[in-house]
Amino acid sequence: MKKILVLEDEDNIRSFVVINLRRSGYEPIEAENGNMALERLRVNPDICLALLDVMLPDIDGFEVCRRIRASGSKIGIIMLTAKSQEIDKVTGLMTGADDYITKPFSPAELTARVDALIRRLGVDDQEKASVEVRNGPFVLNTRNRTLEKNGNRLKLTQIEYMLMKLFLENPGKAMSREDILEAVWGADFNGELKTVDVNIRRLRMKIEDDPTEPEFLTTVWGYGYKWGF
Numbered sequence: 001m002k003k004i005l006v007l008e009d010e011d012n013i014r015s016f017v018v019i020n021l022r023r024s025g026y027e028p029i030e031a032e033n034g035n036m037a038l039e040r041l042r043v044n045p046d047i048c049l050a051l052l053d054v055m056l057p058d059i060d061g062f063e064v065c066r067r068i069r070a071s072g073s074k075i076g077i078i079m080l081t082a083k084s085q086e087i088d089k090v091t092g093l094m095t096g097a098d099d100y101i102t103k104p105f106s107p108a109e110l111t112a113r114v115d116a117l118i119r120r121l122g123v124d125d126q127e128k129a130s131v132e133v134r135n136g137p138f139v140l141n142t143r144n145r146t147l148e149k150n151g152n153r154l155k156l157t158q159i160e161y162m163l164m165k166l167f168l169e170n171p172g173k174a175m176s177r178e179d180i181l182e183a184v185w186g187a188d189f190n191g192e193l194k195t196v197d198v199n200i201r202r203l204r205m206k207i208e209d210d211p212t213e214p215e216f217l218t219t220v221w222g223y224g225y226k227w228g229f
């Protein structure tokens, strides 16, 4: 999870930001004054972005921003400014901030700005590799839960997606219908094994060029299915 420093002295605003970051899958690191923020950054060198309030009891947010940049850090910095602080935006960007958000802001605005900056910083690039499972013409994206064949998005049901994930993560491995049923529907599912066959048949119609002669999702006679030959 990506760590985000939240520097804000007002408890209610800080918890509002923290809750919304958590909801969006980030790990917030809290600081209620400037010195604490710098200390948090020192202890957590993997923080990738900082949200800095301007008006603080000790050193102000601009100074924190300036010190972060002076240390050579290239983390993303978003200033949290009050409406009346129009001039702050200019100062903030001059001291090395990447963006600013004017208070009061909505959860949607906050996460949109954070996501956008994270994307711009390219923090996502490393994770992208691990969310994509590639096999032949197929690319399964485990974050978006999508499947592409030759670059074209295929419309899958959640069950079909989970079947694809199971097969692509176990290429060449023969899987019994019992195994498949348990892996996709769960151990508590009391359905029939035929459920597996029905869904495999439907999935084949979407992924195979010729569903009657499957070349990807093949049958292991008397046992189950596997990916490939």
Ligand code: CA
Binding pocket: 008, 009, 010, 053, 054, 055, 056
């Ligand atoms: Ca403040």
